Amino acid sequence: MNPSVLATILLQSDPAYWEAMKHRHLVLAYALTWAVQLGYAAWIFVRWRRAGR
Amino acid sequence: MKKLLYLWLPATGALLIYGFMQAWYIAPTEATMGNIQRIFYYHFAIANLMFLFFFLSFIASIGYLAVRRSNPLRAQSFDAFALANAEVGVVYCACVLIQGPLWARPVWGIWWTWDERLTSTLILFLIYVAYLMVRRFAVAGQTQTLAAVIAIFGFLDVPIVYFSIRWWRTQHPSPVIGGGPNTGLDPRIWVAVWWNLAAWLGWGLMLMAFRYYSIRREQRREQEQALAALEATLDIRGEESKR
Numbered sequence: 001m002n003p004s005v006l007a008t009i010l011l012q013s014d015p016a017y018w019e020a021m022k023h024r025h026l027v028l029a030y031a032l033t034w035a036v037q038l039g040y041a042a043w044i045f046v047r048w049r050r051a052g053r
Numbered sequence: 054m055k056k057l058l059y060l061w062l063p064a065t066g067a068l069l070i071y072g073f074m075q076a077w078y079i080a081p082t083e084a085t086m087g088n089i090q091r092i093f094y095y096h097f098a099i100a101n102l103m104f105l106f107f108f109l110s111f112i113a114s115i116g117y118l119a120v121r122r123s124n125p126l127r128a129q130s131f132d133a134f135a136l137a138n139a140e141v142g143v144v145y146c147a148c149v150l151i152q153g154p155l156w157a158r159p160v161w162g163i164w165w166t167w168d169e170r171l172t173s174t175l176i177l178f179l180i181y182v183a184y185l186m187v188r189r190f191a192v193a194g195q196t197q198t199l200a201a202v203i204a205i206f207g208f209l210d211v212p213i214v215y216f217s218i219r220w221w222r223t224q225h226p227s228p229v230i231g232g233g234p235n236t237g238l239d240p241r242i243w244v245a246v247w248w249n250l251a252a253w254l255g256w257g258l259m260l261m262a263f264r265y266y267s268i269r270r271e272q273r274r275e276q277e278q279a280l281a282a283l284e285a286t287l288d289i290r291g292e293e294s295k296r
Contacts, residue, residue: 025089
């Protein structure tokens with residue numbers, strides 16, 4: 001078996017791997033949601049100011 | 054109206070902070086999935102509000118088509134309302150499409166699958182991105198009419214997205230709310246759900262209102278520029294006829 005595939009299987013058989021991923025993805029989901037929302041809010045603000053001139 | 058908008062910001066901010074506290078610290082940890090289930094509070098609220106914003110865009114688009122000849126000024130405000138709601142809907146849909154795979158990977162073991170719920174949501178996103186592209190890049194003239202037609206037909210996908218988990222057996226979970234017997238949520242989870250729905254509704258309405266007024270300003274400026282250009286043309290012609 002390809003050593004890298006074996007390493008992946010071993011890694012993914014460890015429950016700690018999935019627990020760490022759950023934590024990481026939870027934080028990432030909230031962070032990316034806010035990044036998108038605040039990015040859009042900033043864009044609206046720029047358009048608002050530009051339209052007001 | 055502007056004062057109301059500026060008061061809305063701190064109220065929505067407080068709601069969002071409390072919604073976050075509910076989602077992360079107060080709601081109980083789900084027994085099977087653990088903490089990753091806390092994505093649900095943002096995912097559910099934002100997905101349902103996405104439907105609301107697309108619905109408002111749909112209604113405003115019908116309004117635009119209905120009055121575009123009889124009352125062009127009112128049609129402009131319908132058009133601005135449709136565009137503002139479509140934009141907020143697209144932003145909310147993007148968030149749903151980001152959160153979904155991040156939740157799916159540790160729970161299902163895969164990032165994505167082409168089941169009916171996920172695919173129809175992606176199609177909905179692409180339809181409204183196409184709507185925004187038309188608004189941005191189409192040559193002026195029929196752009197607003199064309200965009201309104203896209204918004205109306207695009208909205209047909211919303212019931213498909215909503216009912217897909219009832220009509221088909223999907224990888225996405227069956228409805229936990231209103232899904233029949235043996236479905237439902239823990240009352241403590243409901244509290245967090247309602248706070249986050251209220252918070253994201255407040256936030257979305259605020260963004261939509263700011264965007265609406267911004268578009269109205271742009272429309273007025275374009276009308277003023279067109280009027281000034283027309284007046285300048287008439288002045289030139291008047292001077293030429295005097296000669």
